[in-house]
Amino acid sequence: MPRSRRTDEVSQYVSRLGSTRTAARLRFPGGFSGASRKPRRVAMLSVHTSPLHQPGTGDAGGMNVYIVELAKRLAAINIEVEIFTRATTGSLAPTVELAPGVLVRHVDAGPYEGLAKEELPAQLCAFTHGVMQAWAGQRPGYYDLVHSHYWLSGQVGWLAAQRWGVPLVHAMHTMAKVKNAALAEGDTPEPAARVIGETQIVNASDRLIANTAEEADELVRFYDADPAAVAVVHPGVNLDRFRPFPQGSDELRPGNAPSGRAAARARLGLPQDALIPLFAGRIQPLKAPDVLLRAVAVLLDRDPSLRSRIVVPVVGGPSGSGLAKPEGLQKLAARLGIADVVRFHPPVGQERLADWFRAASVLVMPSYSESFGLVAIEAQATGTPVVAAAVGGLPVAVRDGVGGFLVQGHEPEAYARALGRFADAPELVERMGAAAAAHAQSFGWDTAASATADVYTAALSDHRRRARAHHG
Amino acid sequence: MPRSRRTDEVSQYVSRLGSTRTAARLRFPGGFSGASRKPRRVAMLSVHTSPLHQPGTGDAGGMNVYIVELAKRLAAINIEVEIFTRATTGSLAPTVELAPGVLVRHVDAGPYEGLAKEELPAQLCAFTHGVMQAWAGQRPGYYDLVHSHYWLSGQVGWLAAQRWGVPLVHAMHTMAKVKNAALAEGDTPEPAARVIGETQIVNASDRLIANTAEEADELVRFYDADPAAVAVVHPGVNLDRFRPFPQGSDELRPGNAPSGRAAARARLGLPQDALIPLFAGRIQPLKAPDVLLRAVAVLLDRDPSLRSRIVVPVVGGPSGSGLAKPEGLQKLAARLGIADVVRFHPPVGQERLADWFRAASVLVMPSYSESFGLVAIEAQATGTPVVAAAVGGLPVAVRDGVGGFLVQGHEPEAYARALGRFADAPELVERMGAAAAAHAQSFGWDTAASATADVYTAALSDHRRRARAHHG
Numbered sequence: 037m038p039r040s041r042r043t044d045e046v047s048q049y050v051s052r053l054g055s056t057r058t059a060a061r062l063r064f065p066g067g068f069s070g071a072s073r074k075p076r077r078v079a080m081l082s083v084h085t086s087p088l089h090q091p092g093t094g095d096a097g098g099m100n101v102y103i104v105e106l107a108k109r110l111a112a113i114n115i116e117v118e119i120f121t122r123a124t125t126g127s128l129a130p131t132v133e134l135a136p137g138v139l140v141r142h143v144d145a146g147p148y149e150g151l152a153k154e155e156l157p158a159q160l161c162a163f164t165h166g167v168m169q170a171w172a173g174q175r176p177g178y179y180d181l182v183h184s185h186y187w188l189s190g191q192v193g194w195l196a197a198q199r200w201g202v203p204l205v206h207a208m209h210t211m212a213k214v215k216n217a218a219l220a221e222g223d224t225p226e227p228a229a230r231v232i233g234e235t236q237i238v239n240a241s242d243r244l245i246a247n248t249a250e251e252a253d254e255l256v257r258f259y260d261a262d263p264a265a266v267a268v269v270h271p272g273v274n275l276d277r278f279r280p281f282p283q284g285s286d287e288l289r290p291g292n293a294p295s296g297r298a299a300a301r302a303r304l305g306l307p308q309d310a311l312i313p314l315f316a317g318r319i320q321p322l323k324a325p326d327v328l329l330r331a332v333a334v335l336l337d338r339d340p341s342l343r344s345r346i347v348v349p350v351v352g353g354p355s356g357s358g359l360a361k362p363e364g365l366q367k368l369a370a371r372l373g374i375a376d377v378v379r380f381h382p383p384v385g386q387e388r389l390a391d392w393f394r395a396a397s398v399l400v401m402p403s404y405s406e407s408f409g410l411v412a413i414e415a416q417a418t419g420t421p422v423v424a425a426a427v428g429g430l431p432v433a434v435r436d437g438v439g440g441f442l443v444q445g446h447e448p449e450a451y452a453r454a455l456g457r458f459a460d461a462p463e464l465v466e467r468m469g470a471a472a473a474a475h476a477q478s479f480g481w482d483t484a485a486s487a488t489a490d491v492y493t494a495a496l497s498d499h500r501r502r503a504r505a506h507h508g
Numbered sequence: 509m510p511r512s513r514r515t516d517e518v519s520q521y522v523s524r525l526g527s528t529r530t531a532a533r534l535r536f537p538g539g540f541s542g543a544s545r546k547p548r549r550v551a552m553l554s555v556h557t558s559p560l561h562q563p564g565t566g567d568a569g570g571m572n573v574y575i576v577e578l579a580k581r582l583a584a585i586n587i588e589v590e591i592f593t594r595a596t597t598g599s600l601a602p603t604v605e606l607a608p609g610v611l612v613r614h615v616d617a618g619p620y621e622g623l624a625k626e627e628l629p630a631q632l633c634a635f636t637h638g639v640m641q642a643w644a645g646q647r648p649g650y651y652d653l654v655h656s657h658y659w660l661s662g663q664v665g666w667l668a669a670q671r672w673g674v675p676l677v678h679a680m681h682t683m684a685k686v687k688n689a690a691l692a693e694g695d696t697p698e699p700a701a702r703v704i705g706e707t708q709i710v711n712a713s714d715r716l717i718a719n720t721a722e723e724a725d726e727l728v729r730f731y732d733a734d735p736a737a738v739a740v741v742h743p744g745v746n747l748d749r750f751r752p753f754p755q756g757s758d759e760l761r762p763g764n765a766p767s768g769r770a771a772a773r774a775r776l777g778l779p780q781d782a783l784i785p786l787f788a789g790r791i792q793p794l795k796a797p798d799v800l801l802r803a804v805a806v807l808l809d810r811d812p813s814l815r816s817r818i819v820v821p822v823v824g825g826p827s828g829s830g831l832a833k834p835e836g837l838q839k840l841a842a843r844l845g846i847a848d849v850v851r852f853h854p855p856v857g858q859e860r861l862a863d864w865f866r867a868a869s870v871l872v873m874p875s876y877s878e879s880f881g882l883v884a885i886e887a888q889a890t891g892t893p894v895v896a897a898a899v900g901g902l903p904v905a906v907r908d909g910v911g912g913f914l915v916q917g918h919e920p921e922a923y924a925r926a927l928g929r930f931a932d933a934p935e936l937v938e939r940m941g942a943a944a945a946a947h948a949q950s951f952g953w954d955t956a957a958s959a960t961a962d963v964y965t966a967a968l969s970d971h972r973r974r975a976r977a978h979h980g
Contacts, residue, residue, distance in 0.1 A: 146704050157630035158701035161663035162708050164633065168670055191633035198637055199671070229630035232618050236634050 075180035075492050077116040079171075079196060080107060081189035083163055084153050086121040087140055088132065098410040099185055099209045101386070102271050104134065109272070109485030111137025115492070118179075120167050120192075122159070124148045130170075141170050156188050157229060164192050168199065181492055185209060187230055190237035203242035203499040205491060208234065208251075210407055213258040218427070220321035220404045235259055242495040245269050245488065247408030248429035267491045270432070271408050272481030278390050278417035280473060296419060297465075300394035311346045311459050313423070314396035316389060317411055318355040319365060324425070325350055326368055327402035330448035333372040335455055342459055343377060351381040351392050393418040397458050397465045401430065402446055409433045413479045416440070416472030421465065423454045433479075439472030547652035547964050549588040551643075551668060552579060553661035555635055556625050558593040559612055560604065570882040571657055571681045573858070574743050576606065581744070581957030583609025587964070590651070592639050592664075594631070596620045602642075613642050628660050629701060636664050640671065648672075653964055657681060659702055662709035675714035675971040677963060680706065680723075682879055685730040690899070692793035692876045707731055714967040717741050717960065719880030720901035739963045742904065743880050744953030750862050750889035752945060768891060769937075772866035783818045783931050785895070786868035788861060789883055790827035791837060796897070797822055798840055799874035802920035805844040807927055814931055815849060823853040823864050865890040869930050869937045873902060874918055881905045885951045888912070888944030893937065895926045905951075911944030 080103065087104045107117040116137050123130075123142035132140045143166035145159040171178065183205045184193030190206045197204035212226035212234055219225055238244060238259040244266045246252035252268050255261035276283060280296040301308055313332065315325045332348050350365065369378040384392065393399060399415035401424040408429035412422045416433075422440035424430040436442040441454040458464050552575065559576045579589040588609045595602075595614035604612045615638035618631040643650065655677045656665030662678045669676035684698035684706055691697055710716060710731040716738045718724035724740050727733035748755060752768040773780055785804065787797045804820050822837060841850040856864065865871060871887035873896040880901035884894045888905075894912035896902040908914040913926040930936050 146701075146708075150700070151704075155699070155701045158632075158663075158699075158705050160630075161632050161636065161667050162705075164636070165666055165670055165712075168667075191630075194637055195633050195640075195667070198640055227627070227630075228622070229627045232623075233630050233634075236618075240637075 073493065073496070074113075074489055075115055075496060077118065077179055078110070078492065079167075079179040079182050079200075080117050080119045081167075081182065081184040081193050081196070082119055082121045082186070083145075083160070083188040083192060084122065084156055084186065086124065086142075087119050087134060088121075088128070098271070098408070101274075101410060102207075102209075103185060105272055105274055105481040106485055106488060107138045108135045109481045110489065111135060112482075113485060113489060115489060120163075120170070122146070122156070122163060141167075143167060143170070153188075154227075157191075157233070160188065160191050164195050167192065167196055171200075181205060181496060183207070183488075183492075184237075187212075187234045187237055190241070191233055194237060194240045197240070197242075201503075203495040204240060205243045205245060205495050206237050206241040207245040207247075208237075208255070208407070209247075210405070211251075211254060211258060214254050214407075214428075215322070215405055217258075218405050220324060223321040223404075241265065242499055243267055243491050245491060247271055248432045250428060250432070251407050267487075267494075269484055269487040269491065270479055271410050271413075272484035273410065273413045273417050273476055273479045274386070275417055275477065275480050277386055278393065278414040278476070280394065280419040282387070282390070296394055297469075300391045303391055304395050306347055306349075306395050307345070309345060309462075310397075311342065311455070311462075312349065312395060312397045313346075313400045313455050313458075314349050314351065314392060314398070314415075314420075315400055316349075316351045316392060316415075317401075319350070319352050320355050322404050324402040324404055324446055325352075325365055327446050327448055327451060328400045329365065329368055329372055329374060329378065331400075331402075331451035331455060332377065333374050334448050334452035335459065336374060336377075338452070338456070339459070346377050346459075348374070348378045349381055349392065349396070350378060351384060351389070353383045390414070390418055393420050396420050397462075398423055398440065398455065400451065400455070401425065402443070402451060403427060403430070404446065406430055413476050416469075417476035417479075419469040419473045421458075421468035421472050423451060435471075435475055439468055439475045545965065545968070546585075546961055547587055547968060549590065549651055550582070550964065551639075551651040551654050551672075552589050552591045553639075553654065553656040553665050553668070554591055554593045554658070555617075555632070555660040555664060556594065556628055556658065558596065558614075559591050559606060560593075560600070570743070570880070573746075573882060574679075574681070575657060577744055577746055577953040578957055578960060579610045580607045581953045582961065583607060584954075585957060585961060587961060592635075592642070594618070594628070594635060613639075615639060615642070625660075626699075629663075629705070632660065632663050636667050639664065639668055643672075653677060653968060655679070655960075655964075656709075659684075659706045659709060662713070663705055666709060666712045669712070669714075673975075675967040676712060677715045677717060677967050678709050678713040679717040679719075680709075680727070680879070681719075682877070683723075683726060683730060686726050686900075687794065687877055689730070690876050692796060695793040695876075713737065714971055715739055715963050717963060719743055720904045722900060722903070723879050739959075739966075741956055741959040741963065742951055743882050743885075744956035745882065745885045745889050745948055745951045746858070747889055747949065747952050749858055750865065750886040750948070752866065752891035754859070754862070768866055769941075772863045775863055776867050778819055778821075778867050779817070781817060781934075782869075783814065783927070783934075784821065784867060784869045785818075785872045785927050785930075786821050786823065786864060786870070786887075786892075787872055788821075788823040788864060788887075789873075791822070791824050792827050794876050796874040796876055796918060797824075797837055799918050799920055799923055800872045801837065801840055801844055801846060801850060803872075803874075803923035803927060804849065805846050806920050806924035807931065808846060808849075810924070810928070811931070818849050818931075820846070820850045821853055821864065821868070822850060823856060823861070825855045862886070862890055865892050868892050869934075870895050870912065870927065872923065872927070873897065874915070874923060875899060875902070876918065878902050885948050888941075889948035889951075891941040891945045893930075893940035893944050895923060907943075907947055911940055911947045 082103055085100055110117050118139045120141045120143055122145050125148050130142050134140050143163050145162035179200055181202050182193045182197045184190045185207050186209050193204050212230040216225045238261045244255055246268050249268050252266045255266050256263050315328050317323050319325055336343050369375040393415040399422045403425055406428035412433040415422055416439050422434045424434045426442040426444050434440045443450045554575055557572055582589050590611045592613045592615055594617050597620050602614050606612050615635050617634035651672055653674050654665045654669045656662045657679050658681050665676050684702040688697045710733045716727055718740050721740055724738045727738050728735050787800050789795050791797055808815050841847040865887040871894045875897055878900035884905040887894055888911050894906045896906045898914040898916050906912045915922045
């Protein structure tokens with residue numbers, strides 16, 4: 037089936053879908069209640085990755101952190117959250133309390149291990165069956181709203197919202213059409229089945245939450261989303277964890293930022309006076325860690341003396357299409373002749389990650405697409421500037437020339453020039469680091485949670501108004 | 509992920525699933541009613557192929573005929589049938605009456621064209637949503653039972669049965685584990701996602717309908733099905749269509765069988781006195797049309813004179829993994845030097861197919877796996893013997909040495925020997941043809957429908973008994 041003809045079929049389908057947007061809702065066991073009010077309890081869906089998984093491994097990335105931190109802050113403002121996720125181990129109880137007011141429900145859908153994310157579409161009926169089984173014991177109206185994350189959960193959310201007669205709020209996190217429009221060399225395009233699935237969810241959702249204005253625009257441009265249904269809510273950062281000094285450490289003296297970085301370098305066994313450009317995240321073509329290595333090679337060509345005072349940590353594990361060549365990056369470092377300055381480190385927990393951010397001179401994010409790039413804000417919150425590709429949400433996360441530098445495209449020379457500015461003027465790390473930390477303060481999870489609650493409330497009142505109109 | 513470790517994961521999952529078999533059923537909006545009775549209305553699910561499609565094209569094969577003929581005969585015994593199938597054209601109305609008491613409901617799930625069967629798992633939520641949308645207008649208890657066909661529909665049936673609180677009866681038609689255990693050379697194994705999906709359906713179904721005792725045994729051996737839940741119902745043949753003489757034709761005189769064959773050969777422009785071994789069906793490795801061609805080459809080597817009085821029609825179109833090399837068979841015929849005697853013919857309608865059967869000396873079915881092989885019974889009903897591989901349901905469909913010959917394995921020499929017997933003794937065609945026609949009479953669709961209705965009744969009464977026990 038020639039690619040072009042398939043895309044016509046898909047686009048014809050999109051336009052056909054558009055016409056059903058005003059399809060009447062179904063029964064409303066939850067009943068109606070007048071004034072617009074916050075939901076009491078939300079069913080949150082995260083089919084392919086559990087909030088209890090450690091970010092930076094397998095499919096657990098920014099989305100995990102997003103769901104955990106958001107759910108905790110929603111509970112703090114009296115919105116109970118129950119997170120449904122696929123069981124991937126027999127050692128966890130069916131229900132686990134993650135925090136007061138936040139429950140994780142493990143749903144049995146396929147074997148614990150051995151199922152890649154790409155094989156999960158065939159498990160969505162099993163997952164839906166498990167969600168309905170868990171809900172069956174509750175009274176009608178138990179959930180006021182469904183909030184799904186990523187397209188796999190969106191398909192289940194579509195059925196759950198229909199079954200419970202409640203609104204569906206969906207967050208894509210990543211979009212197939214956006215990824216396919218900016219494919220990294222050697223990366224595999226996302227399948228048509230996902231494009232179709234996402235298109236259906238955009239059409240079925242009462243509200244879509246985008247991390248940035250740019251993502252909101254992509255929803256409208258690529259998926260024909262109704263602009264009035266798209267809300268921009270910047271993800272938050274755990275400011276208690278990501279801060280210049282670890283919580284409770286005694287060096288809490290303003291203006292003493294260097295000791296924060298120096299203390300972290302001491303803890304991690306890193307040289308105090310080195311230039312340390314850090315990569316932290318899942319190792320896959322989309323995140324382009326290879327661009328950092330090539331930029332370092334350019335830097336060392338230009339100034340061989342730098343070799344004795346540069347350390348390039350790569351913290352994270354292969355994932356997605358990166359799994360195909362897990363040792364690809366080590367081989368590249370050897371081919372570029374910089375294996376001596378590059379240090380590979382497996383994924384670390386959140387506390388340890390904060391220390392790596394503190395120790396770094398600069399975080400480097402040369403990604404090809406990044407819906408928001410939570411990691412960029414986390415690094416800045418620890419007082420470390422960021423050099424990032426000007427894609428996706430990164431131009432919102434990083435203020436160019438203030439808390440770091442934005443780079444157009446993915447040419448190693450351009451990243452070498454940005455890194456070179458920190459090599460030539462070490463004080464730039466501290467000056468930009470302080471501005472970065474200030475910028476990060478406006479990205480706390482409390483802000484994100486209350487903005488999300490507003491979206492919920494709007495979705496609920498729209499949904500009720502349509503229900504009243506439908507039932508006359 | 510090494511294949512062996514994946515299979516352990518899947519088998520661990522199978523045993524884990526087994527323990528949930530007695531999981532209590534959910535709410536019962538349909539209410540209870542005492543004595544065991546036939547269902548009034550059945551929701552039949554056929555996601556990937558429409559009963560309105562012409563068999564022998566795309567994915568439309570024996571299953572289409574099965575569903576159409578069964579539904580018509582169920583309606584004739586006052587069981588209304590509503591068949592849900594995925595919409596694959598905008599030109600058909602959402603609801604089409606196929607026959608009195610048989611409705612076809614077209615469900616919008618993904619683009620009409622461009623989606624291969626392998627991409628449909630990602631559309632099962634969309635399909636389920638459409639089924640619930642269509643049902644939403646009906647009163648509770650509208651459907652008494654769900655009967656799903658093939659694993660894709662089984663997953664949807666699992667959710668629909670849960671939602672409506674009714675029993676699920678499932679017919680696999682083909683099974684991934686059976687196909688993978690007897691893979692034709694060059695054929696691609698079925699994915700783990702399908703094996704897992706089928707395993708879940710076996711566990712969720714109240715009854716499983718198998719076409720033959722052998723298929724029933726495979727359900728128990730490969731999928732750990734509960735033997736008490738497996739019922740054997742032989743598929744039926746449309747005896748009004750598949751008969752020695754077309755309905756209404758005047759040559760209806762017993763003992764005048766040759767004129768039936770002669771008349772058909774005349775209509776099809778085939779030589780009256782030739783040996784005509786026929787292949788009819790989807791051209792894919794699983795059906796092994798290549799074995800027939802190689803057998804013919806062996807025959808012609810042994811007796812070159814036969815070349816002037818043999819015609820080998822291949823009636824059908826490429827499908828499934830056969831699509832990869834649609835012209836593969838033509839090239840093989842040329843390589844074997846028999847292109848002059850082989851005639852390729854696109855798929856034909858049922859009436860025309862009956863004529864091809866009548867005209868043939870013998871139908872050849874060298875399949876690697878065949879859940880039942882409806883085509884074998886249809887050919888015999890027209891008075892034509894069958895040479896078939898002794899796999900799946902074929903040993904039930906063909907009585908070895910009476911209505912044809914069963915061949916162990918897939919060696920061309922073995923099939924050449926069987927065909928050679930018809931070449932050497934032309935009267936064998938008529939003698940075996942008459943016995944074959946008599947054998948076929950016990951496979952009418954009325955028999956299949958009443959047996960199916962009994963399975964429905966048993967499933968309903970079991971389901972009610974469990975519901976009463978559950979609700980005390």
